[in-house]
Structures are given as C-alpha cells and as structure tokens.
Amino acid sequence: MKPRESLPRRESSLVIILANVPTLFFLLLLIIVPVVYSFYISLKVYKTGSPPVFSWFENYAQIFQGEEFWKSLKVSLIFAFFATLMPTLLGMFLAVLLNEKVKGGKFFKGSYILPWAVPPIVVGIIWGWIFNGGFGLINYLLSSLGLIKEYLPFLSSPRYALLAVIVAACWRWTPLACLLCSAGLQSIPPGIYDAARVDGTSEVQNFFLITLPLLRNSLLLVATTLTMWNIREFDLIYSMTRGGPSAATKVLGYSVYSTAFKYGNLGQGAALGFILAFVTLMIAALYIIVLYKRIEY
C-alpha cells in the first residue's frame, strides 16, 4: 500500500476550512445544537402560551412516574421487535430464493424493491384501506376463505390495531432486508457449496450449515438498521391509527408529537424526544460495533 498522502500537502488550511463551512453550518445549527438544546428545554416546564420556567428534572420525573410512558415504551418495543424480525426473515428467504435461477427471476429482482420506495404516509393509507373494517381487501379475502364470519374492525380494535400496523411495516421493510441479504449472499464463495455437494449434504442442510452462519453479519446489520428505523416510527401510526384505539398503537414517536404539538407541552415533548434519541443512539452504537467487527471470509 502506498501511503495515504502521496503528494505534499499544498492546500492551505483556509481552503479546507472554507470547503467545510456549509456542512458544519447545517450540522451544527440543525443537529448538534438541537441535541444540546433539546436537553436544556427538557429541564424546563414549557407550555405554549406561558413563559418557560427552569425546573430541573421535573419533566423526567413526571414521565417516569406516569403509566403513559411505560405503556408507550412497551408498544414501541413490541412494534420494533416484530416489525424487525418478520421483514428480516422474509427478506432473507426472498434473497435466498432469488439467488436460485428461476423463470421470471429478472422481473422479480427488478420489482421487489418497489414497496421500499413508496412514501411511508402512502404505505399507511394503502394498508389502512386494505385493513378497513367495512370493505377492506383483507376482510374480503378472509371471509371468502371462510376464516371469519363477520368483517373485523382491525384498526379500531385494540386487539388487532398493532398487528395491522406491524403488517404494513413488514411490507415496507422486506425489500430493504432482501436487498442487504442479497449483497451478503454475493460474498459467499460458491466453492463452499460445491464442496458441500461432494460431501453429500442436502439443500436444507446447506441452508442451515452454510448460508445462515455466513449471512450472520448481514442479518445482524439488517436487524439493527430496521430496529433503529422502527423505534422512531411515526408516519404509519399517524396515517393508520393516530395512536389509537385507546393508545394501543401509541409508540414513542407519536407520544413526542402529541405531547409537544397537540397538547403544546414543549418541555415534556423535548424530554420524550431526548429519551427517544438516547434509545436510538444505544442501538446505533450496537450497529457501529457490528459494522466494524465484521468477520472476513
């Protein structure tokens, strides 16, 4: 390897600094400063219409003592868990299937990405309509198959609302999971399978003994990426259930929104947002560790 800086450094520091001023301006003003500022606001009792009063950790005390936050956290974690697990598995299977040569494979490979590109708000609208209790497609299919006698009000029943949102999230994330798993599959040397064939292993054994262990890192990356996206979910909840019925789908992201902008409690909203950012960064730390500790093969 050649040394990184093969030419004498001729640029003055001034040019380097000038080139990075715009980036620094945007990142500082709208991301770094807000991180600090968010913590500062969260220490104030600050409601729209009345002047903010500094009050140390009163917002946090209120949040942690109330039941609402813990319920919201629980809903978020259940949502994030299933909306990560299901697309990861489904995406992995699709990636493995598309890796085989099948008729129409080119069409499948060209179109499976589409749900990922649909705006999340439209995903919510489409699935909200498909799950409609009066005339939705799911109800029609289930009743034609004889699985239900009467149409189920999925989105207005606390039992099914979260499930419906998870199905929508699963639809949205399966393509990304499949894409990342495909990239992982490409890096498995085909020679391994030839060697296994000589040893007389079955297809199923190949999958569990070769493919799955070698995909482990890709799967971990997919899972951490999706967890990070799911823990902040807002769009699907907003367009399908607005957090209802009776807070059955009120995830953390929706709590931030409703506390700060529906009820005008900016201080507590900032505190919830800070907690959400903190949880996300914990998952991000995990992601970065996975990313840099990849096993090479």
Next chain:
Amino acid sequence: MTRRRTTAGRITIYVFTLLIMFFLLLPILWTILQSFQINDNLMQKEPTIKPFSPFYINYDVLRGAYRPERGYLADEVPHHVKFIPRSILNSFLVAVGTAVLSVLFGSLTAYTLSRVRIRRSRPLMVGVLAIRMLPPIGLIVPIYLILDTAHLIDSLVGLTFTYTAFMLPYSIWILYLYFDSIPRDMEDAARIDGCSRFQTVFKIVMPLSIPGITACSLFNLLMVWNEFFLALIITKSIVSYTLPVIISMFTQTFIMQPYDLMLAAAVIGFTVPLLLALFFQRYIVSGLTMGAFK
C-alpha cells in the same frame, strides 16, 4: 452455481417466491386498479374489478374538474384536494433544493475527508455515521424553536435547510466511499502535469464519480419526496404543504369519506419514487448497500 435441482425442489422455490412477491406487489397493483373506481363501488363488500368509465375520473377531480358522474356535489370535495397541484410543486422544489445543497456541500466535505490529510478522519466518519442515526422526531422541539427564531417556520426554505441537515450525513458517507475508490495515482499524475487541485477535482475526480453523485442525488430526491414528519411540523399553512402532508389529510374524518380521491392521491404520491426506483435501480441499490454496509 452448478447445483442440479429436482422438479419438486424447483416447484417449491417457485411457489414461495411467488407468494412473497404477491405480498409485496399486490397492494401497489390493487391501489392502482381501485383508484379507477368511484366511491360507491369502493365502499362495497364485494370489490369491483372493472374500471369506471372514464377510468381517470378521480384524477380529473384532483386536477380541479367537477365530475358529477362521481355522484357528489361540488362542495363535497374536501378543501385540501384543491391544493394537490401546488403541493406537488412544493415537494418538487424542496426535493431538488435539498439534493443540490446536500450533494454539493456533502461532496466538499467527503472529498476533504477522503483526500486531505486529517488526523483521526476515521473517528470523524464514525461521528458522521452517528449523526446519521439521530431521529428527527427526537430533535423536533429544538429544531422547531430554532427555525421559529429565524422566521423559517412555514417556509419552504426552512424545510429545505432542515432536510439538507438530515441528508448531509448520508451524502457525505456515500460520496466519501466513492471518492475513496478512485485511485489516487490518476490525481497525482494530473498534479505532476501541472494541474491545480481544483482542476484535478473538476477534470479527474468529478467525471469519475458521476455514478456516485447520481446515486447520491437520486437517494436525496427519493428520501425528501417521501418525507412526512418534518414537513408536517415545519409547514403551517396549506399553500406550503408538501404532497405527503396533503395526502395525510385524507385520513381525517369527513362526512363523505372520499376513498376514491384518496387512492388516486396515493397513486400520484408513489408514482415518482416508483419510477425513480425502477429506472435507476442500479444507482439506488448501490447507494443503499453502500450506506448500510461500509
């Protein structure tokens, strides 16, 4: 791969592939097909397959025409429907503005990080990665207050700036990887031939990184076109709403819920990103895998 398959094996693979593809594509196709129906047909338990004639009736209403065949009075169309054309323009302006700013400023930073000797550039890149992970929703209260102080609430400029801040880390990351993959020797040769650093950048680096810049711009366009939450908070009056915000207004309760118009609006909302994803798949895929893996 040279594995031989039994017929049963091939059929199993095919059936499972079709099942998953059916799950992924049916909602899109069903939405397009049903957007050609009027509300009376949509609100039946048995779906109607055959499109209404003329099939584009809902799109005509969204365009601003009055179509009595739809079975409604002119004032029964929700107020926000009139603003769909305007919101498309807003979305377009914000998406292009963000893509330009974030790719331009992002490439300046990415090039610096990739080429100029900076000690500890790796921790800097991890920092960029960590910033990329921060959820807008977690920072929305301070962002709102900062924009409010700068009188940038309810302005497309404020929205563009906020998007630029959140897209910059992606752009820096993707472009950094592209710049890093361009051999330094070519630049060195140009420098020895007497090119200045700027000439090298414009004549050697830029042309070679066109695929990277394209991937990055498309990624920006797609993400911004689809973004909803920040637009919901930052825009206040209906003339400055972006398309996702206008579409979300169909989820409010109306006396006569216009499902037909809602579906047509949904189709309009996903047409642009789906076409981008189909025609520039190679770039988008490379942008996505680079963003996630390296």
